[in-house]
Amino acid sequence: MSERTITLLDIFGPVMIGPSSSHTAGVARIAFMARKIFPYPLDRAKVSFHGSLAKTYKGHGSDKAAVAGLLGILPEDERLGYALELAEREGLSYEIVAVADGPERYHPNTAVIELWSGDKSIRIRGASIGGGEIRLQSVGGFEANLDGSLDAILVLHKDEIGVIAIVSHILAASRFNIASVASHRKDKGDEALLVVEVDGVVPSSIVAQIRDLPSVREVVYVPSIRA
Amino acid sequence: MNWKFSTVVELLDRAREAGLSLPAYLLARESFYSGKGEDELRAELARRIRVTKTALDRGIREPQRSFSSMTDGGAAKLAHGEAWPVEDELFRRALAYSLSINEVNACGGKVIAFPTAGSCGVAPGLLWAYRDARDPSLGPDSPRFQDAFVVASAVGMLIALRATLAGSAGGCQAECGAAAAMAAAGLAFLLGEEPEGCFDAAALSLKNCLGLACDPVAGLVEVPCAKRNAFMAANALTAVCLRRAGISSVIPFDEVVGAMKAIGDAMPAAIRESAEGGLAATPTGMSFRAKIQ
Numbered sequence A: 001m002s003e004r005t006i007t008l009l010d011i012f013g014p015v016m017i018g019p020s021s022s023h024t025a026g027v028a029r030i031a032f033m034a035r036k037i038f039p040y041p042l043d044r045a046k047v048s049f050h051g052s053l054a055k056t057y058k059g060h061g062s063d064k065a066a067v068a069g070l071l072g073i074l075p076e077d078e079r080l081g082y083a084l085e086l087a088e089r090e091g092l093s094y095e096i097v098a099v100a101d102g103p104e105r106y107h108p109n110t111a112v113i114e115l116w117s118g119d120k121s122i123r124i125r126g127a128s129i130g131g132g133e134i135r136l137q138s139v140g141g142f143e144a145n146l147d148g149s150l151d152a153i154l155v156l157h158k159d160e161i162g163v164i165a166i167v168s169h170i171l172a173a174s175r176f177n178i179a180s181v182a183s184h185r186k187d188k189g190d191e192a193l194l195v196v197e198v199d200g201v202v203p204s205s206i207v208a209q210i211r212d213l214p215s216v217r218e219v220v221y222v223p224s225i226r227a
Numbered sequence B: 001m002n003w004k005f006s007t008v009v010e011l012l013d014r015a016r017e018a019g020l021s022l023p024a025y026l027l028a029r030e031s032f033y034s035g036k037g038e039d040e041l042r043a044e045l046a047r048r049i050r051v052t053k054t055a056l057d058r059g060i061r062e063p064q065r066s067f068s069s070m071t072d073g074g075a076a077k078l079a080h081g082e083a084w085p086v087e088d089e090l091f092r093r094a095l096a097y098s099l100s101i102n103e104v105n106a107c108g109g110k111v112i113a114f115p116t117a118g119s120c121g122v123a124p125g126l127l128w129a130y131r132d133a134r135d136p137s138l139g140p141d142s143p144r145f146q147d148a149f150v151v152a153s154a155v156g157m158l159i160a161l162r163a164t165l166a167g168s169a170g171g172c173q174a175e176c177g178a179a180a181a182m183a184a185a186g187l188a189f190l191l192g193e194e195p196e197g198c199f200d201a202a203a204l205s206l207k208n209c210l211g212l213a214c215d216p217v218a219g220l221v222e223v224p225c226a227k228r229n230a231f232m233a234a235n236a237l238t239a240v241c242l243r244r245a246g247i248s249s250v251i252p253f254d255e256v257v258g259a260m261k262a263i264g265d266a267m268p269a270a271i272r273e274s275a276e277g278g279l280a281a282t283p284t285g286m287s288f289r290a291k292i293q
């Protein structure tokens, strides 16, 4: 994965509803991205707070922030303040859990989001690393390093030779600049997750071409959360 | 063009190689990464600067009272109080404005995390205070005022790159300490300092915050956070006064950031935003925790 760039508007931002960039804005962004990665009608959601978030989430409104993110509300939006009421109105079934002694290796501000829809489910682990910046460090059992700064294409595929090359070729043929490519797999010969970050917005017709590749199982397009 | 840097030395080299001023280089870089044109970026800067002003005005006009009652209209008192010991408009406004923005944040209002929400009052508070007390020609749409926010952001970027901006990782030196360094650089810029002078003011300010605990009472971003924004505005102002008098930091900015990182790494978790140590663990702190839970 390429070295992360920090930009001016990352530091002078985000525009947000208080009180905490890491515990309110960052959490809303993690949940928002989780929802983009798992864009199915939700039966149920579970948010587990670890570390400092576990201890202080109530006072920071991290619960509201997480629910807001799940509802597709970003930190800048005043609706974040009454996200719990909105969830009630929209019939979102969710659970918030504070985990007192989670794994040591987790970042001190970690939120784990689990989502269920029909027979599908996903577990996403995100770290809120300060100033509203986030990293999704685990997606559906794969290690990852997504920060939402660029649009990303997530390709779940059978771990076969050539997938990375073909996906890169499709994007290059349509003149998309690939900012980073990272391939994550659980076991050789099994499934792999390809994460491609691109400059600009890739149209759905190109995403469909990737989806149609024989060894591809699933493709999601995750737009940038950078304002 | 080369857009990579992780120290002031590299950053200033990059700008020089590009033949651009520091703010112009940073805007060009922003444009490169975001794909947005410079006009669009300047419009976004103006929009964000306006958000800081709206928050500032709100906290002074309407005393901010939080759910926990720990935030209780301090900025309004500071701005309008009669017994005022220091005869200086810039100083008084700096304290009131910085506190005001942060009280609005504590009460769930709209702010700009700069670099974080808990420290969001310091730099805008000081820069607006300078504008109101000394130079009314400045404003959200004036490029020079925008550039002051850009220079302040550069300080935050360098701290983020080599240390951290999260209280949970590095204590409050990483939030309010960073904010003070950013404010100092921004004000030094408005006073006509060259970039080296801006980063020197930032170094002076940051040195004075090293080791600062993050021990928010009941885990809320209120105590000590909100009032600390006012104190940090004064810290930044002091750094700029020293710099203007020709006093330099013995330890250069890049090394101060290295020290900040080492100190943050050595800090116990109890004073890194866990709300388990320091002020949060005092009898009064604990009673507020019990009250809100």
Ligand code: SF4
Binding pocket: B118, B119, B166, B167, B168, B171, B172, B173, B175, B176, B213, B214, B215, B216, B220, B221, B222, B223, B224, B225, B273
């Ligand atoms: S004390 Fe902690 S929560 Fe408060 S501003 Fe400082 S770093 Fe942020």
